[in-house]
Amino acid sequence: MTVAGAVFLFAWSGIYNVAASSGHWAVVDWFLAFGMRNSVALRARAIAVPPLDDIERVRLGAGHFHSGCAFCHGTPDTGVGPIARQMLPSPPELSKSVRTWSDAQLFWIVQNGIKYTGMPGWAALERTDEIWAVVAFLKKLPTLDGESYRALALGRVRLAEQSGERMATNDSNLQAAGACARCHGAGSSGPTSALVPVLHGQSRAYMVAALRAYAQGTRRSGIMQPLAADLDKESIERLATYYAGLSPTEPAHGSPSGADAHGRILATKGDPKRDIPACDTCHGRDRLPRYPRLAGQSAAFLAGQLRLWAAGHHTSTPGAALMAPIARRMSEADIDAVAAYFSGLSRLPAGGAP
């Protein structure tokens, strides 16, 4: 009782200085860091680390890092920004500090954030696939210099010389310039990573619904939700129209030939014994535009989405309500087969249904 009273008095009196500008005493700083390391280490122990060498993962992680992390943690050529440096604790410059953490610990930190710091948790906690992509990039980060970093993070987007007027009146942050195209590509270049879906020639109605769902948070992605939340209805329509009008490109990352008979059978006939309808019944010709087209889509992306539904990550979108029961009935081999099949199909010309 006495102790509680004393603590209360202490807080009420306001004696303790909460200014970030004055920093911590060294021992307090050391103690907090010590506790944080051990807490993270304990919780990360049970995490199984998948292989992280995959370049597709690295690229996806790079794309997110640029808009989601660089502001606080800096990039290889800019370092931690002046504003972020004034936070307490100040965000570590990751190119140096990443090596002190194990992969599982990095995963835990990116997923959960850290209390009493400015490090946020991931916006969609269950999207462990996205978080591993970020970790894969973080592992690579210490080896990157400014130029190699930009190659990964910006993709094929080039920052054009902007006139003074555009820079002055345009509200776009140079660092986030061409946000969609950094990952999804634009014009004649496709996505930077096989884990990023191809949007060229995708159904407009579908993309509008998807962006709206990301914006509302009913469709879960730690990468897309923050980006879509910034878009208003008009912008969503314009972006969707833009991408729907693009001609499909060759898959940027060499999808498998798609000659898998198993995949073809599942896609065209389904497997009635296991209650799996043919994919083409909804995703084939002459079907509702609100269903996404699958032909020419990245195999890794398709397989990833099916696995998310099969694992029980229910999103509350109507699309997921349809796909989740079907995905749950599919085996791992089924998923890989249909993904390979569809990625090998060529896209039809722009305008909609293949």
Add this chain to the structure above:
Amino acid sequence: MHESHQASSSLRDPSRREEERRQLEAIWALPKGWRIVSAVNNTVIGYFYIGAAVLFFLLAGVLALLMRSQLALPGNTLLSPHTYNQVFTMHGTVMMFLFAVPAVEAMGILLLPQMLGARDLPFPRLGAFAFWAYFVGGLIFFGTLFFDLAPSGGWFMYPPLTSSHYSPDIGADFWLLGIGFIEISAIAGAIEIIVGVLRTRAPGMSLDKMPMFAWTMLTFAVMIVFAFPAVILATIMLELERTFGWPFFIAAKGGDALLWQHLFWFFGHPEVYIIFLPAAGMVSMIVPTMARAPLEAHMLIVLAIIATGFFSFGLWVHHMFTTGIPALSLSFFSAASMAVAIPSGIQVFAWIATIAAGKLRLDTPALFVLGFLFIFTLGGLTGVMVAMVPFDWQAHDTYFVVAHLHYVLIGGMVFPLFAAFYYWAPAFSSRALSERLGRWAFWLMFIGFNVAFLPMHVLGLQGMPRRVYTYPAELGWQTLNFVSTAGAFMLAAGVLVFIADLVCNLRPSLVSPAGNVWNSGTLEWLQNGLYGLRSIPHVETRYPLWQEQHLARDVEAARFYLPNAPTGTREAIVTSPIEAEPQYLLRLPGPGWPPALAALFTAAFFMLLTVKMIAMALGCGILAIAFILVWAWGSDPMPTDKVNIGAGLRLPTYVSGPRSHAWWAVVILLFVAGSLYLSFAFSYLYLWTVAPAAWAEAAKGGVPDGTFAFAAMGLLAVSSASMYAAEGQLRRSRAGFGLMVVLALLTLTGALVLELVGHWRSDLRPDASGYAALVYLASVLQFQIVAAVVVVGCYVLVRLAAGRLNSERRVTFDTLMLLSHYANAQGALGVLLVHGFPRAVA
């Protein structure tokens, strides 16, 4: 007449008697405080056991109230479908496995030694192990409900619904591994009861003088030995199918869903008689006391009990009348199912005759007995109805059967159990239970029960099937369902009154209980201390307290056998099975931690396996075995000279060979193993009848190479011969003993390895077909017995090295020898079946 069996007590002075009594008290004393957990006295374990059983009864009863609340109204949304399905599965499973069998087993553990005039059961630590395994495992199993991990496939868990495809969640595995291991607990209890009833009765208590409760417990235990292995095999098979894809029950791969049903009901039907017979035995003890007349037609009832036990193994298909099996089968099982009503009829009329011959005092135990008579008879009659095949075609899987089974189980077991609580409480509590509260409990329970379950007969005939979480309003079932729910709550109120009575009046006391308030005639009502009777009497009649005038006085005056502890340890007299002539003095262990710890780690092993934490599970398993070995190390004490147990009788303290109680226990265990293997053989032959093509194909090229078979047989023969030679070496105290044992173990293991290699090399893969899965299952069962033999073998060698094994002190070796010969025989049978049968039918 009994004077000749008395010690020359008149020559013994009172101070010496007092000293002996204090010595007995000290030897049998209980550990203090929380250390009571390490106690092994049958009275303590019996109390714990009954307490746990009553706890599970209440828990499963709450589940029943939840179900009835959900069904009180049509279209009710109190419980979601998934929750309801878990609740009804758990209600049935907990009631059948965690309440019914343990409750009657507990009454046996508590009552039998006192009733038979023994100081304790012959394997006290085994009883403690059985209890703790059951309690810990049962609590964990029940706990799965709170984590949405409970099984939801029904208590009978039919595949393919419970296969990994249709029940991907872990609940089914909890059932399979949890219940599988609780059955181990029941079998341990059964072994103890058989040896206890047959070998530790008071001298002179020949079989025809043995109390009826002991007869029923003996039958109960023998039935467990033969019935439980069938369901243990079925659970092993389903778990292998779920985890590794061995398709025993998948029709598309050569298995059969009906195989499960045969195995399960081969256990399931005797199970209900396993539950009923001890309750009938309790009634047979209560009625003579309450009617103040000896039980009429005593030997006829014994015959009826044995007949019931025997016939009950021939009825199981009556649970499968609607599966489309041929009419001849149907008729046979229908006839058998009706025939089993006759022994029950004998018992009912014998009890009525006993009441008529005496004058019934209508105290609470008698009320519960009369309630039992009404409810059980009604249930038995609806049983005759469903034994009629055409009627069963309508009534099967409807609420009619729900009504029937509750009438026979609640009427046939719960009411006698409550009668038993009120009847025997004064023997184990310093205060008897309250008559007033007892009457309230009885009437609430009796009326509530009938209001709850009588309408269900009609509901079933109106078309309401079982295991439904709701029903539509337009079928007009809601009135009867609502009435039934009201009755259920009334029944629950009656049980609550009973609990209140326990809380207010039960004061467990093993040294100064209330005493023989009913003036009963059997031995458990004699003055008992922690050590049991002051001296073990020589018994000459069925109702010693009625028919032998001065028995109580003489027992207290230490005039009979074992008024002291000649070896300074806990002791019991082992007698011959039929005539109860004293044969030797059994030295019993005192309290200890190994049994409880072994039970804890065994439970942990099974539960960790369920959640797939394999490494930790293996660790716990090794610890469990280690504790069992520690416990075993303390048994098998050194032989001494003959001792004087009073009345001029000198008995040996150590016996090995077929007379030894340990030999008997191992032999019973081998019957269990044999039943398990025979169930396997049945499964093998059954699937052949269902899918003979698989066997024909196997004979053409899929049967493992014959060379392996001959080699394996050869190794088995060598193993047997080595063990035989080892026995000879031991008997003559020669040096080659250890070598022979090692050779026996190696060749036994080698035979198993050869078999497996042979299967593998003929491209037989267990997940490919039901046939292949069965072939490998033979090796799985062989592995179990070989592992046991190897562990016991190594233990024997260690004991040899420690100087605790020689030609006289050889019980541990006898155990090894029996297990090893059995393992060889089982292995040989397996080889013949797997290699010989396909070739024979080709």
Add this chain to the structure above:
Amino acid sequence: MRTHSRQAIGPLMAFVVAGCSGPQSVLHPAGPEALGLAHLTWFLFGFGALVLAFVLAAAAIAVRGPERWRAVVASRCMIIGAGVFFPAVSLTGLLGYGLWLTRASIPDTEGREPLQIEVTGEQWWWRVQYAPSTRSPVASANEIRVPAGRPIRFTLQSADVIHSFWVPNLAGKLDMIPGRATSLLVRAERTGVFRGQCAEYCGKAHALMALTVVVMTPTDFASWLENESRPAMEPDKPESRRGRSLFLEAGCGGCHTVRGTPAAGTIGPDLTHLGSRHSVGIASAAMNERNIARFMTDGQHMKPGNHMPTFRIFAAVELQAIATYLAGLR
């Protein structure tokens, strides 16, 4: 204690008499097989009541009866007579009755060829296929129509787990076991609508796996079967036509069949003549447009766990169009 017997029998009879009729009742037979079983039920009830009364009377006498009667009840004769002889004799008689009825339950086909109907149990619906010898098989689902007076052979199978086919007004139940085909021969005498239900626990929605059986006169049945074998009606209203296009574009044909359209899926029930059935999805939802729409958008609440995903992708007017189309498929 003597009052017990009186107290018990009275309500027992009242209960029994009260619950006789009903669309899913054993005691309301609509065919000779069920009639035989109903008679057996009454007989067994009577027999049981008599025996119970006898036992209770003996018990009552034993507890409080006059001395002479108690001596009789206590005698060895009584135990052996009532406990051995009487059961042996009566049970043998009952067994004979049961055996006779088991055989008699196989209806005499009187030389007429039974109508063949294949029913396959699925989680949690019934796949029905009429296989008359005179025409090609006709597929349907969840509702069975049969002609009165003619023997019908149901061939029962299961596509997944064990189910049980039970229409109490017509006959006893028979299990549907994967890997086997069982056969039930039945004859209905009375026309009407009866309800059946799956009687073997088959998973989550087992409680809702009901079945409607409509017994019609032979002429009505023949014309119904004729209609049923035809492909789906052409939609007349523009709204129905819109509904049909939506139905096909939304991929419904991947699971459902509507003969006469490209929809040829076999995963779910055949919908060719959906509108002519009595109920939607579960027997307690009447066949109307509202319930059809509800089953599409909220099916998991109507029949929890059923294998059809919920379709929340339609605007209200689109949903109405599809429901109108489906309800019009008579």
